[in-house]
Amino acid sequence: MNEKIKxxxxxxxxKTLKKMNQSLIDIEAEINRxxxxxSDVSKSWGDVRLKTDTYSGIVETAMSVRQQQQMLAxxxxxxxxxxxxxxxxKKQIKKPYFxxxxxxxxxxxxxxxxxxxxxxxxxxxDDNNYYVYDWRAPVASIYYxxxxxxxxxxxxDGSQKAHVTLKRQFQIEDGVIVTLFDTExxxxxxxxxxxxxxxxxxxxxxxxxxxxxxxxxxxxNTNADLLFVQGAAGSxxxxxxxxxxxxxxxxxxxxxxxxxxxxxxxxxxxxxxxxQVLPELGEQNMVxxxxxxxxxxxxxxxxxxxxxxxxxxxxxxxxxxxxxxSLMMFKAVEAYANSLNKHGMKLRSIVFRNEPLIPKERxxxxxxxxxxxxxxxxxxxxxxxxxxxxxxxxxxTEMRKDWVDLEIENLSKQEYDELVGAGRVRMGDNxxxxxxxxxxxxxxxxxxxxxxxxxxxxxxxxxxxxxVTRALKPLAQQIRRGxxxxxxxxxxxxxxxxxxYIDLSAxxxxxxxxxxxxxxxxxxxxxxxxxLADTTxxxxxxxxxxxxxxxxxxxxxxxxxxxxxxxxxxAFLKFSFPLAKFTVLGDLNQAIFTxxxxxxxxxxxxxxFAPERVENIQLTQTYRSTQQITDFTKEIxxxxxxxxxFNRNGEKPVVHIGQSEKELLQLLKVQLQGNAQEQESTAIIxxxxxxxxxxxxxxxxxxxxxxxxxxxxxxxxxxxxxxxxAKGLEFDAVIIWxxxxxxxTDNSERRLLYTVASRAMHRxxxxxxxxxxxxxxNVAKDLYEVR
Ligand SMILES: Nc1ncnc2c1ncn2[C@@H]1O[C@H](COP(=O)(O)OP(=O)(O)OP(=O)(O)O)[C@@H](O)[C@H]1O
Numbered sequence: 001m002n003e004k005i006k007x008x009x010x011x012x013x014x015k016t017l018k019k020m021n022q023s024l025i026d027i028e029a030e031i032n033r034x035x036x037x038x039s040d041v042s043k044s045w046g047d048v049r050l051k052t053d054t055y056s057g058i059v060e061t062a063m064s065v066r067q068q069q070q071m072l073a074x075x076x077x078x079x080x081x082x083x084x085x086x087x088x089x090k091k092q093i094k095k096p097y098f099x100x101x102x103x104x105x106x107x108x109x110x111x112x113x114x115x116x117x118x119x120x121x122x123x124x125x126d127d128n129n130y131y132v133y134d135w136r137a138p139v140a141s142i143y144y145x146x147x148x149x150x151x152x153x154x155x156x157d158g159s160q161k162a163h164v165t166l167k168r169q170f171q172i173e174d175g176v177i178v179t180l181f182d183t184e185x186x187x188x189x190x191x192x193x194x195x196x197x198x199x200x201x202x203x204x205x206x207x208x209x210x211x212x213x214x215x216x217x218x219x220x221n222t223n224a225d226l227l228f229v230q231g232a233a234g235s236x237x238x239x240x241x242x243x244x245x246x247x248x249x250x251x252x253x254x255x256x257x258x259x260x261x262x263x264x265x266x267x268x269x270x271x272x273x274x275x276q277v278l279p280e281l282g283e284q285n286m287v288x289x290x291x292x293x294x295x296x297x298x299x300x301x302x303x304x305x306x307x308x309x310x311x312x313x314x315x316x317x318x319x320x321x322x323x324x325x326s327l328m329m330f331k332a333v334e335a336y337a338n339s340l341n342k343h344g345m346k347l348r349s350i351v352f353r354n355e356p357l358i359p360k361e362r363x364x365x366x367x368x369x370x371x372x373x374x375x376x377x378x379x380x381x382x383x384x385x386x387x388x389x390x391x392x393x394x395x396x397t398e399m400r401k402d403w404v405d406l407e408i409e410n411l412s413k414q415e416y417d418e419l420v421g422a423g424r425v426r427m428g429d430n431x432x433x434x435x436x437x438x439x440x441x442x443x444x445x446x447x448x449x450x451x452x453x454x455x456x457x458x459x460x461x462x463x464x465x466x467x468v469t470r471a472l473k474p475l476a477q478q479i480r481r482g483x484x485x486x487x488x489x490x491x492x493x494x495x496x497x498x499x500x501y502i503d504l505s506a507x508x509x510x511x512x513x514x515x516x517x518x519x520x521x522x523x524x525x526x527x528x529x530x531x532l533a534d535t536t537x538x539x540x541x542x543x544x545x546x547x548x549x550x551x552x553x554x555x556x557x558x559x560x561x562x563x564x565x566x567x568x569x570x571a572f573l574k575f576s577f578p579l580a581k582f583t584v585l586g587d588l589n590q591a592i593f594t595x596x597x598x599x600x601x602x603x604x605x606x607x608x609f610a611p612e613r614v615e616n617i618q619l620t621q622t623y624r625s626t627q628q629i630t631d632f633t634k635e636i637x638x639x640x641x642x643x644x645x646f647n648r649n650g651e652k653p654v655v656h657i658g659q660s661e662k663e664l665l666q667l668l669k670v671q672l673q674g675n676a677q678e679q680e681s682t683a684i685i686x687x688x689x690x691x692x693x694x695x696x697x698x699x700x701x702x703x704x705x706x707x708x709x710x711x712x713x714x715x716x717x718x719x720x721x722x723x724x725x726a727k728g729l730e731f732d733a734v735i736i737w738x739x740x741x742x743x744x745t746d747n748s749e750r751r752l753l754y755t756v757a758s759r760a761m762h763r764x765x766x767x768x769x770x771x772x773x774x775x776x777x778n779v780a781k782d783l784y785e786v787r
Contacts, residue, residue: 009170009180012117013096016131017175020093020123027086034082088282092120095172097132098209099143102166103151113165118143120208121282135208136250143167144216147184154220156251169209192623192646202681202714203276206246207239215240218583218617219247225613227583228602232643233633233758234624237585238728241558242274244583246281248556256555261286262577263558264294266727267307268710270560273729286558290710291569295535305531307710308689311724320517323507324533325566327604332501333537336494337544340376343368345545346489350387350475353403357475358390363484377547380482387479391472398472399464408463419466482546490545491538492522533566540572550576561727562586567604574608582609590727590755618642624730626650628783629764633757635779636750653757653764653784655739655772664738664767665698671735671765672704672718680732680763682718685756687743689722695737696720723756734760740768744775 097119104113118140119132133140138155139162145151148164171178192210211219218240221227231237245261258278263286265271271288278285296304323329347363349356367383374382398404411419453459478484495518498504504514521534530538543550557573557580559565574582584605606614621644622630630645632653656671658664668684675682686692689708696706705715710725720737736756738744744753753775757764766772772786 006177006180009100009168009177013172013175013177016096016117016123017093019125019131020089020096023123023125024086024089024093027082027089031082031086084282088121089123091282092123092132094174095119096123098170098172100166100168100170101143101164103142103162103164105160105162113163115166116140134250135211136247141216141220144211145213202273202716204239204242204274206277206280207236207243208281211240211243212236212621214617214619214621215243219244221583221615222248222251223613224583224615225581226606226609226615227581228606228614228616229583229585229619230602230616231585231587231619232622233587233590233755234622234630234730235587235619235643236623237587237619238274238560239277239623240619241560241583241585242277243281245286245556245558246278246283249283252555258284258286260554261556261558262554262580263288263560264291264573266290266561266564267725269707269712269714269725270728272713291565291573292532295532295539298539299530299535301528302525302535303529304535305529307724308722310532311688319507319509320514321533321566323502323504323509324537325568326502326507327567327571327607328502328506329498329537330540330568330571332498333494333540334544335501336497337376337541340490340545341372341374341379344493346486346493348484348486350391350478350484352472352475357394358387358484360484363387375547376545380485380546383484384479384482387484388476391476391479395465395468395472398468399461404464404467407467408460411463416463419463485545487538487542487545488525491541492518492525494537494541495521533568536566536569536572540568540575543575548576550578552579554580556580557582559584561590562605563588563590563601564727565601567601570601570605571608574605590751590758620644622646624761625758625764626762628652629757629760629762632764632779632783633754635783636754636757636775638750638778650762653760653766655766655768655776655784655786657768657770657772657786659770661769664769667767668699668735668737669701671767672701675733675763676703676718681716682733682735683726683729683731683759684718684720684735684737685723685726685759686720686737687723687752691737691743692720692722723752726756726759730759730761732761733763733765735765735767737767738769739766739773739776740771741773742769744773747775750775 097117099118100115101118102113102115116130116139117132118135118137120135121132122130122134122137123132124130135143138153138160141153142151142162142164145153146164148167150161150163152159152161154160166182167184168180168182170180192212207215215236218227218229221244229237229241241263245258245263248261249256249258265274265288267290271290275285275288290307292304292307296302345364345367347360347367349360349363350358363383366386367379370379370382453462496515498518499511499514504511521530524530524534542548554577557577559570559573559582562570562584563586570584586601588601602616620642623646625633625645626648627645628650630643634643634645656664656667658667672682672684684695684704686695692706692708696704699720701718704718704720707714707719707721707725714729734757736753739753743749753773757766776784
């Protein structure tokens, strides 16, 4: 490194550090000051006079309590803001910045070029001198996008030209410049190599210093309503998209919170794996969930098919899966729901004391008395109102009935007191939320109340009203919750009638075949079970009937591993989050659940958006694995030619052949020992959960953690994990258990084998009993070793 340059840069670094340190001291003082203020306000609680005997006294007390609360909240707020600033700066001070660019705003500009430094966050002194710019600032895009010379970058006001004269990268450790070099390209390979050579860990890290040009496009895109990112395993889709979330939170600061961003991820384990990236970037994590969680949470009484069942047990006919997951099916549900505007709504009587109080035929009359322009949701609302009125009108009739007399006679002293004293129940009250109920409760108090009745008749009337009201209350709740709609029956009816709305033969399914399948679905439903595909149909139908408008508060929705979704599920998500912009990431080569059905996914999904608002980005460069591993894994695929390995050297993948499972186990132990010595984190990936369990038992090694559920945590060291849970993760070393004819034979398992093999960063070992899997037949022999 040129000494002169180093000297100048060290000076700048020291100046920055000094300012940062001073700023830390100032912020700390500010926090202490606010702390003191807060404790002063808290102390002054004693001054709040509690006057509760008169109405105006109550109001006055309430006002001063509110003022105190507001003051506290404001101070707490500024304290939290200061604390966040303090924490961010403390983190940043170790590496204040990682790059510098010199540029002039336009080519013709003959003045001194501007110099800016780029880091995790912006830092300026009290006089507004910027020492460091946030990596997300528009101008910082120059650093990621191009080399020296003329460049163009996007600002909120449009495109801006600049002429770059210098790009310098730094490695700063604990306030000292370790290395520094100038580069003419976007992000120097040396820098990238350095970042990639690190050990894997159980937590993903941010890639802010080495974001690649293509990734930068993903990160800063604000135009597309649907941004579709297709990229090979390890091409940095997930990494880029997490940076993108941080970018969006910066770009729309004040208008967008992390609670308005949802990431749908493949499984819980993956959630755990990526949950440090945003905090590392100084942002709060977005909402993370799996589609299973999203769907099953809405149907608490039904056991929705789990990930493992979906992968291992759900061997449903692929033609049927294709139909149920199709956009045609989505449209069929819509058409069916539309038909319900005329007839066919399945209803339930409202039953009281084992008799239909309002028979379903009557409900149907009410439901269909509104004219044809009513939408399903309006129909439901109007029916609800009418039913509530009918229920109220039944009060008088019921009060005169014998059962009421009997209940009055049988009242215990305590029950009597409760009824007479409380007078709390009123039909239709939603006790917690209803303001009227709250007021009444406060007026009457909670204790016993003496009440005088003018006559026995008046007493009976009062009691009867209380008793009937109490008895009818659950019915009022049923009506409010729309329990008179029989959604289960409606779903079954739709499935039976589906052939009228969708051309089954286009999918090669006969009417009989379909009906047979529907009977199976009905049986499952009787046992409170549904597959994920059926659950989605169920929920969509439910939402159409009840007029749900979806979550309008969510602005950005991310879906990772999109190839494992069906077009139906995606359309359902679009319907459920109508105002969200979608960013979806996928690798069709890793479709392990939907297999071939994933092929048209992109086209199908894109039809739901305006064509000019759809953008596609393809990532072909992979970063995770060594050249040797990437070259090997891509040949497992039939069409893996679009995958470029990053030029990083390592050993060739090794296939170990053993003659028996016992021998495989022995080979595994040796391999594990070797990996452990080199401190490589290792994942032994089995095909199924059963395999994972029995292997853990056979291995009986307390240093190896069995991951059998997605709710577990990733452990450092070695783990055994079933294939479907390894999605999206990466490890220094991967050992594929039983990479032979017993597990990986069928062509349809090619993508699975590719998915698990591509988890490896530096070392890949396949253990095969007797023969290696035939899926390696097309892989050039010089790309791996056989032992
Ligand atoms: N620009 C980059 N600089 C440094 N590391 C990167 C960069 N891009 C990606 N990586 C690293 O490459 C690895 C793979 O990235 P990531 O997991 O995002 O890939 P992916 O496309 O989501 O893969 P998969 O489809 O297999 O889940 C990660 O360790 C990530 O940190």
